[in-house]
Amino acid sequence: MINVGIIGFGQSRFQTKRTDVTFPELVKEGADLALADAGITIKDVDAVVYPLAPDALIGVGNGERWVIDALGATGKPFMRVNNGGATGMSAVLTAWTHVASGLFDVVLVAGADRVSESGSAQSVLNKMWDVGYERTIPLNTITMLALSAQRYMHLYDSDETDMALVTVKNRKHASLNPYAHLRTPITVEEVLASRTLAWPIKLGDACPASTGAAGVVLVSERYAQRNNLKPAWIRGIGQNSETYWMGARVGAKSQGDHADADALAHAFDIAYKQAGITDPVNQIDVAEIYAPFSSVELHVIEAAHLAEKGKSPEGLRNGKFTLGGSGPVVNPSGGTQCTNPIAVTGTIRVGEAANQVLGRTGAHQVPNARVAIASAIGGDHQFYSTMVLCSDLEEIS
């Protein structure tokens, strides 16, 4: 088996709009930051995997071809991944495959997004549903997840305050993270008083439309040994897919319930099995999970088996999942809810998790973190990517 690790992570200081760079220049920023953090140059890179989600968000079809020069990828093996919102992490998993195949020792994943420049991201994202049936409801990522939040509240006797607690935690964490987009702490009352986007999701529950870049560098164990590097080791990976149809997420014939994230739980199970994780609450120190809305984080915590179904709100009320609290800390970076440059959001989850197990994150570092998990979600809660990272290759006990 070829072990694969992460030796570099770079990210922009995210904001709503960047007028100082073109899109390729922004991509280059992510690549340069990742390579610099890894202490290598593009010449050391054997292959490049590029994450780019909907072409329509940047307005260029097969936009990956446009940025190849900026990435420095000319002359190298190059692939683009597009798994919707999961893309940034699916690309890292694809890069893992490149290294684990034995063909490559150093693979760069770097990309960028400038969501706010698409005019109306939600109008674009409405078009991802079938033209004949579900597009006309009209669904977008907010209304789709509002339906899930309502279902969660119904099944588990939860309320909007539970969602607000997620936001309060994540904003507190993001205030410690200089790269996060939304860094201003917020109170439960302020979240509840913010305007409703699609009930029960309010502005305070929602992620921003972020602009910026990110990248990670993956290496083989033999490369790490040859160069005396200490990577964050990828110990397990998993992916899974759901049905496309929102109408098939509830009811007698559904495979899961739209309140939950059972397909994501299965992806976590695959990664946990590879990593030897049998008791997630006690074995995992950090979780960087993809949750663009506060309501999503509740069921993702449960899918990661860090709480039982319907019990994550109780944990939050008891101070769990928070820096300084007991048990695994969830989204110490502030997570997707505070920074969401769609194409690379999953890449950031992996990079933050890697830096956590290497003790390199700074003010939002979880003390003595050894094992971290990362996850991402794409499409209409349809594609799930998961990963377990560890500071070493010893057994995870």
Next chain:
Amino acid sequence: MSTTHLGIAVIATASVEIHHETSKSLEEMIFETSKRALNSLGLSADDIDAFVLGGNDQIDGRIISIMPSTGPVGGVNHDTTMIASSSEHALIYGYLRIMAGQSKRVLVASWAKPSESVDPDRAELVSAEPYLLRSVGMNETISAALQASRFLNGKVVNTNEKFVAWPLTRKDLPGRGDSVHVVILAQEGSFEVESQFAWICDAGWATSSYELGARDLANFESLKIACNQITQRNLGSSPENWNAVEIGASSEYAVNAVTEFLQLKVGISVNASGCLSDQFTSPFVLGLSRMMRAIEVTKNAKSSKDRYLAAGIGFNGFAGQGAAVMVFSNTKGVHND
């Protein structure tokens, strides 16, 4: 998970190529073709470890093309990844997954159904960056014409055919149509020996500059690097050992130039399955459609006692920005002879 040292084979294929499919949606075409490939082996989707898809959002007219296509290939409740840069990359990624020990059986599906688009040329135009190339109307055909003109070397073009974009006529260009291709790959030991179509010897792929003005369009820089990768790893699978090659280039001019460039041995079969204009395809899947034909040629040589190598070559991006090569054999293993 462990890196495999076992052979990797193509065990099933299915394709549909039609000028204009009016009675089925793209999703129905994907479903039927995937089902046909699975049925040919008596497999179901649950026998597949991973699904690798290759689609293009703009050509498909789907904002995130993987979303509606995952169900039709059988990918629900499975690991599904969309490799969006080209159909050949999707096939290569399926191969890498098995090499990495991540999967034993992978279904790769790629497609294009431009007939569903109101204006496929405009969808291609949107692939041009918005500052320079889009305003000059760049698309696959015009970039193919620019490349073809580079091969003329002062020769006069004598034809009675109407030019689509000088010097290219309809007969010089790939045919356009609706197509879906499905390939099932498997690791040795996870299939019946008699169901093997072709062993995969190696794959090489690379890219070059996006900027048309920054490269010599006659140079095939990305193809050169892709072939070098194979030669360095696997000398016996290098171009001089091929018995057949199927080239999915942007024009017949480019096919001829690639043939010269590769310095193939005398008598090798080049695009024996037909010229570019005969086949209903689309730039996004052109390379994979030729790889499918290389697989077919290899399958036909299955009973031969001699080693038979067939390569498929595809390009992606304007005027062959990227190139991918896959080499198939009727016999297993690396041959560094």
